[in-house]
Ligand code: SF4
């Protein structure tokens with residue numbers, strides 16, 4: 516191996532010891548990503564506008580009187596797709612969350628970091644909102660780099676100030692939207708009407724989170740994906756050589772060499788005298804133009820293989836396809852593929868591991884669907900009043916009870932409660948409302964009186980029936996004690 520070969524190998528291997536966004540001296544290397552163009556970027560842009568609209572509007576859309584999505588962890592109130600969940604439904608929320616995690620595991624094991632590139636709010640906000648605004652205000656990557664390296668003249672000052680103001684305004688908007696998911700949009704709008712001074716603590720929290728969002732998108736940026744995101748860390752344990760991810764076809768691309776379309780045409784036709792020249796077969800299709808690196812928002816070179824820093828944003832696919840088009844070669848030198856497919860031309864999508872993940876996932880989905888199907892709109896609790904035994908009322912005996920009805924629907928529900936067996940027991944309510952309001956919890960007390968013709972025993976098992984408009988919606992048994 517010549518000295519030149521050793522130098523090249525070392526250069527290619529250097530990525531293992533260095534981070535694309537950190538200089539060898541440990542300082543941050545600012546990434547000025549170039550704007551990608553192409554079909555994947557177009558699809559991602561369309562999807563991102565849809566997801567952004569969903570994120571912004573979901574707390575303000577009402578379904579059956581409920582906010583479409585509400586995640587009030589403080590009051591333990593959850594509404595998912597207009598369906599309210601109460602503290603006693605918490606197991607369903609936990610199961611849904613667990614199913615969501617397993618879904619991400621299945622998708623990561625099969626399709627790599629597809630979540631990061633296409634769906635993650637961090638990527639969407641950074642690449643589709645903040646970076647586009649930055650390009651508008653500060654120009655392309657070259658202009659940005661030159662301006663940042665230059666003096667603080669008027670041009671740099673006004674552009675930087677405008678960027679800070681716009682970034683801060685959008686961060687404030689994002690903080691408000693996230694708050695509306697937690698305290699509800701109605702409460703948020705009420706607070707806005709009351710003014711910040713009326714809720715100074717909450718406003719302080721809002722300013723704090725605005726600052727956090729601002730710093731994430733203004734300074735921290737791709738570092739959130741590289742060093743802070745836990746998903747980015749554990750995904751490496753889920754992928755293997757059969758996982759489909761954004762992959763450089765090194766078999767086709769190597770040995771990389773700088774050459775142009777003229778070289779490509781020459782390969783087919785150029786003849787000088789009696790000699791026909793062609794590109795050596797040993798040279799691959801990668802023209803070493805570095806366009807896949809200049810568009811990468813995490814500053815890596817995908818040609819070094821699958822790396823933890825790759826957020827599957829597809830920008831390098833579009834950049835390389837554009838180059839392949841220009842030099843007259845087939846697109847797809849960088850594409851969605853697996854290491855196994857590149858190596859052998861075959862890939863096993865449903866490996867034993869994926870089948871096991873899918874089995875667990877299907878079980879979880881079935882459990883969640885079943886639990887949702889049998890979930891009641893009304894939850895009823897009837898309990899004997901704590902610390903009481905019986906009271907004698909003239910010649911009759913009475914016991915005290917507590918009733919709780921949770922109405923999970925969006926409409927008012929009238930109800931009646933009776934003792935169906937044994938005979939001779941009647942309910943006398945203690946001023947309970949006759950309706951349960953939509954999305955409300957009715958709490959009340961009532962007494963059951965044993966009349967003279969009832970069985971005169973020390974302890975009776977009673978069956979109570981709750982009806983609404985003549986239809987039974989709950990049957991419960993309780994005990995009645997007497998001297
Ligand atoms: S390597 Fe390609 S897909 Fe991965 S982050 Fe960079 S540009 Fe995006």
Ligand code: SF4
Pocket residue numbers: 763768771800801802803804805806807808818834835836838848849
């Ligand atoms: S864009 Fe394509 S051709 Fe250019 S360096 Fe990257 S892989 Fe090679």
